[in-house]
Amino acid sequence: KAGVTQTPRYLIKTRGQQVTLSCSPISGHRSVSWYQQTPGQGLQFLFEYFSETQRNKGNFPGRFSGRQFSNSRSEMNVSTLELGDSALYLCASSFYMSNEQFFGPGTRLTVL
Amino acid sequence: AQSVTQLGSHVSVSEGALVLLRCNYSSSVPPYLFWYVQYPNQGLQLLLKYTTGATLVKGINGFEAEFKKSETSFHLTKPSAHMSDAAEYFCAVSDGNNFNKFYFGSGTKLNVKP
Numbered sequence: 001k002a003g004v005t006q007t008p009r010y011l012i013k014t015r016g017q018q019v020t021l022s023c024s025p026i027s028g029h030r031s032v033s034w035y036q037q038t039p040g041q042g043l044q045f046l047f048e049y050f051s052e053t054q055r056n057k058g059n060f061p062g063r064f065s066g067r068q069f070s071n072s073r074s075e076m077n078v079s080t081l082e083l084g085d086s087a088l089y090l091c092a093s094s095f096y097m098s099n100e101q102f103f104g105p106g107t108r109l110t111v112l
Numbered sequence: 113a114q115s116v117t118q119l120g121s122h123v124s125v126s127e128g129a130l131v132l133l134r135c136n137y138s139s140s141v142p143p144y145l146f147w148y149v150q151y152p153n154q155g156l157q158l159l160l161k162y163t164t165g166a167t168l169v170k171g172i173n174g175f176e177a178e179f180k181k182s183e184t185s186f187h188l189t190k191p192s193a194h195m196s197d198a199a200e201y202f203c204a205v206s207d208g209n210n211f212n213k214f215y216f217g218s219g220t221k222l223n224v225k226p
Contacts, residue, residue: 004155033212043202043216056213090155092212099144099163099211103155 002026004093004104012110018079021107025072025093031055032074033101034066037088046089049074050096078109086111114139114205118217126225131190133220135177135203138184144211145186146204147177150219156202162186173197198224 005024034046045058049068066076092101119134148156160171167179177188203217
């Protein structure tokens with residue numbers, strides 16, 4: 001069974017640009033969550049999507065947004081990038097009503 | 113609100129020695145507790161979880177953890193460390209209302225000396 005996949009794995013952008021990251025969950029998983037990992041702030045919850053609806057949201061500015069498609073694949077978008085957005089962005093998926101989350105390898109975003 | 117404190121950002125043990133990684137949590141509702149491991153340039157892998165029931169939880173690779181409500185702790189142990197255990201370990205908590213919204217500790221890097 002294929003695991004959670006995230007594309008791209010590495011990304012370099014400049015300040016002010018926007019970026020879109022993609023996450024394909026494990027087959028059958030309908031919940032997708034996103035986390036930001038930085039050396040200073042650690043792992044922080046961004047948002048969770050289930051059945052194309054945002055079910056939970058963390059404390060991030062509106063520049064961070066996401067969506068989920070009917071096939072459960074999810075994307076997150078960051079607009080007007082700042083240097084502090086440089087991080088590893090992790091996606092996790094789970095079955096409906098399960099809190100056992102399976103994480104992807106992450107997308108490492110560098111903002112110059 | 114939920115939060116997690118991991119004592120010790122770095123722990124070093126000798127191969128074959130006991131591994132003990134500490135995790136204390138704060139939760140206003142009955143918690144769900146997790147330990148994850150992260151190897152360099154990889155995502156997180158679930159080691160074990162506590163939801164309800166038995167307070168001693170066994171996970172993969174010989175790890176186990178005990179939920180102690182009175183101490184609000186969920187420490188991770190392994191009787192005998194192996195070189196391959198060198199990684200970063202994260203404790204996380206969620207609750208029954210938002211069970212996929214995890215709050216992570218700051219992580220503990222485990223070094224295993226030969």
